[in-house]
Amino acid sequence: MGDTGTDRRTTRTDPQQEPTPMPRLALYALTVCALAVVAAVVSFVQGYWIGVVWVLLAGLSSNMAWYYLRRAKAERNARAATG
Numbered sequence: 001m002g003d004t005g006t007d008r009r010t011t012r013t014d015p016q017q018e019p020t021p022m023p024r025l026a027l028y029a030l031t032v033c034a035l036a037v038v039a040a041v042v043s044f045v046q047g048y049w050i051g052v053v054w055v056l057l058a059g060l061s062s063n064m065a066w067y068y069l070r071r072a073k074a075e076r077n078a079r080a081a082t083g
Contacts, residue, residue, distance in 0.1 A: 026068035033061040 036058035043051030 026065045029061045029065035033058050061067035
């Protein structure tokens with residue numbers, strides 16, 4: 001009853017009240033990076049050379065996290081500049 005078919009979350013008029021989008025891909029990449037570093041340390045401590053692969057994965061995921069964080073920051077700045 002009383003449903004007008006509009007969603008209040010999408011009809012905001014004040015841009016100051018919108019929450020900043022959380023860069024989830026950056027957080028996921030940071031999580032993968034941390035887990036890869038732990039796996040690399042464990043592998044090297046146990047004497048396995050497969051730890052090199054974990055180090056490479058940690059480097060890749062840290063670069064992905066940096067990229068997604070910078071992209072989110074640029075989007076926020078662009079949104080703030082347009083009003």
